[in-house]
Structures are given as structure tokens and as C-alpha cells.
Amino acid sequence: MGGGLIGMLSAHELALAGMQVTLLERGRAGQESSWAGGGILSPLYPWRYPDAVTELAQWGQARYRALAESLHEQSGIDPEWQQSGLLMLDVAEQAEATAWAERYGTTLEVLAGSAIQHCEPAVGGHHGAALWMPEVAQIRNPRLLAALRNVLEQLGVVFEEQVEVLALQHQGGRISGVETSQGRYRAGRVVIASGAWSRKLLDDPRYLVAVEPVRGQMLLYKGAPGLLKAIVMSGGHYAIPRRDGHILVGSTLEYVGFDKSTTQAAADALRQVAEQLVPALADVEVVRHWAGLRPGSAAGIPYIGKHPEIDGLYVNTGHFRNGVVLGPASARLLADLLLGRASEFDSSLYAIER
Numbered sequence: 001m002g003g004g005l006i007g008m009l010s011a012h013e014l015a016l017a018g019m020q021v022t023l024l025e026r027g028r029a030g031q032e033s034s035w036a037g038g039g040i041l042s043p044l045y046p047w048r049y050p051d052a053v054t055e056l057a058q059w060g061q062a063r064y065r066a067l068a069e070s071l072h073e074q075s076g077i078d079p080e081w082q083q084s085g086l087l088m089l090d091v092a093e094q095a096e097a098t099a100w101a102e103r104y105g106t107t108l109e110v111l112a113g114s115a116i117q118h119c120e121p122a123v124g125g126h127h128g129a130a131l132w133m134p135e136v137a138q139i140r141n142p143r144l145l146a147a148l149r150n151v152l153e154q155l156g157v158v159f160e161e162q163v164e165v166l167a168l169q170h171q172g173g174r175i176s177g178v179e180t181s182q183g184r185y186r187a188g189r190v191v192i193a194s195g196a197w198s199r200k201l202l203d204d205p206r207y208l209v210a211v212e213p214v215r216g217q218m219l220l221y222k223g224a225p226g227l228l229k230a231i232v233m234s235g236g237h238y239a240i241p242r243r244d245g246h247i248l249v250g251s252t253l254e255y256v257g258f259d260k261s262t263t264q265a266a267a268d269a270l271r272q273v274a275e276q277l278v279p280a281l282a283d284v285e286v287v288r289h290w291a292g293l294r295p296g297s298a299a300g301i302p303y304i305g306k307h308p309e310i311d312g313l314y315v316n317t318g319h320f321r322n323g324v325v326l327g328p329a330s331a332r333l334l335a336d337l338l339l340g341r342a343s344e345f346d347s348s349l350y351a352i353e354r
């Protein structure tokens, strides 16, 4: 249930293992948070996250390039994986960041003065120390989703769109299917991957997944290719350069329920951020402004696993700000649990009843 990146990556793992998969999507697949996101393949300020998030992120980071190449080859659509590096300006937590990088074997350099402009000439001057993570990559979400959908269809995954799941059907502690806006679907296994909306379907107060919508707004600039090379960020905001010169600037973090509208206040604030980060953006046109609803969860730890009381019911949701980078590992763990395979992840960290 849910045709976002998490539903699609889960379907991919299950289809590759020989399962017959149908994706039920309320609207059109790949149009919600997964479309709206930035595609940075790393948590922002990664040392601030718990190990449960880092473990999934690192697994995906090691495999994303190969995944993107394989999807490109099979679908003809290039998801534009590229290792742009992540430059974090004005970060005071150098000791924590350096210790984290050593622990996880990740390259992280502390830069100061002219070394910052040398690393990324497009940033303005007068920054304090910066942290540079050269291995951080990015992907272009809409292209990733299009490539993945193409490959899923080749694998025989059925996309049922404009089908809203209204209720789960279970009897005697075993799932039998779902009730939808288009009638009943029978299934021996059901996976809830409905992003910010996942909570609505689990109405047992004992096992509610604590997932809530968190709005993020983005601005898209159309610059010349090469204007900015690295992903740069400061104060929680970032600018991401795409290959063709588009630059995404984001994002806001707003607790406003299921309201996906954009606001002038956010556009103004993001413009200001953009011009502070990359002064040349003052003369570049904004071509688009949008919002998406992240599936927010405590500490950003997703819920991946079996329902404790209903056999055959699984969840894969709550990836908050990091669903793109966490997605491949989450899908692998979900498939391991659903298929009864040994897993290299500690599933207790992500369990519904954790």
C-alpha cells in the first residue's frame, strides 16, 4: 500500500525474490514526498542521528551507484546519481562530527578560510569553519522513481492507481486483504508503505505507528550548469546542484497536518537562504516552488517489520527526512522479514512495538 519510493523499493525486493506484487496507490505513483525530496544520499549533519539510522544509510550509500546504473541500463532512464560532496558551513560540532566519521570510516574534513572557497567557489566569503564530506552523493528523485517503475513493470509488478486503501481485512489474527475505494483486494501479505498517511490504517491504539506529516517546501532555480558543484548547507538549509544547472533550495520543516500548500513566507525565507549560501543565485530565476509531506517519526527511525498481532501484515514507513537514502536498506530488511530470510540488520531497532 503506497506507491512512493518505499513502496516501490519494497516491491522491487519482493519481485526479485519471486513474489507476485500489486502496488495500490491512492493517486499516481511517485508523486508525493518521494517526488518532492532533494535526493541527498546522506542524512544532514549525520552525527546527530542514532545508529539505527546510520546503519541503514550506510548500507544504501554503498549500493546506490550500482542501483542507479542497473536501473538506467534496464529502463533507459538515468536517475543521475552523482558524487557532489556535501559542504556544511558554520558548524560548531567539529569534535562530534570528526569522532562520528572515524567511527564509521567516512571521510570528513574540517576546512577554514580560503580552503572553503577553494572547495566550492560559489559560496560567499566570511564563513567560520566548514565540514566537507566528499563522498556524499545525490540522486534525482523523479528520475529514480520513473526508472524504478519501468523496471518494476518489466518484473511483472502491477500498479493499481487511483485506488485508495480504506481498511485492512483480517480475521483470527491473519490478514486476508484490504478494502479499497475500488472494492476488495485479496492478499496473503500486506505491506503498509503509505508514507505520512500510514498511521491512518493502523487503528489499534496499542500498535499505532507514531508517524506524522511534516511539510517541506522547496524552491527550484534554473542556473547555468557548473554554477554550483557541491551540495552546500548552513543552518539546516541546503542548495543541491543538478547536472543540467537546476539548483534545489530547501527546505522548511513545518508541522501543519496534511496541508501540502506552499506559502509566500517560505518562498521569501528560502530565497534569503539561497542568496546567503550562493550569492550568485540573487540573479537566477526561480522556476518552481513546491511542498511535500515527509513521514515524520521520532529521531527519524523508520518502522520496518511485522505487525505484532496480525499475521501477514507488515509496515515500512516513517523515514522522515531520509527516505531516499534509507530506502534500499529498509526494503531489504522488510523483504528479509516477510520472506523469513536471515537479515544483516538488527530488526528490533525498527520494530513497531520498539
Ligand SMILES: Cc1cc2nc3c(=O)[nH]c(=O)nc-3n(C[C@H](O)[C@H](O)[C@H](O)COP(=O)(O)OP(=O)(O)OC[C@H]3O[C@@H](n4cnc5c(N)ncnc54)[C@H](O)[C@@H]3O)c2cc1C
Pocket: 001, 002, 003, 004, 005, 006, 007, 024, 025, 026, 027, 028, 029, 030, 031, 032, 033, 034, 035, 036, 037, 038, 039, 040, 041, 042, 163, 164, 165, 166, 193, 194, 195, 196, 197, 198, 215, 216, 217, 218, 250, 251, 291, 292, 293, 294, 295, 316, 317, 318, 319, 320, 321, 322, 323, 324, 325, 326
Ligand atoms: C522537501 C523534502 C526534502 C527531502 N529531502 C530528502 C533528501 O534529500 N534525502 C532523503 O533521503 N530524503 C529526503 N526527503 C524524505 C523522503 O522524500 C521521504 O522520507 C520518502 O520519500 C518517503 O517515502 P514514502 O514512499 O514513505 O512516502 P511517499 O513518497 O509520500 O509515498 C507514500 C504513498 O502512499 C500513498 N498513499 C497514502 N495513503 C494511501 C492509501 N490509503 N491507499 C493507497 N495509497 C496511499 C500516497 O499517495 C503516496 O504516493 C525529503 C522530503 C521532503 C518533503
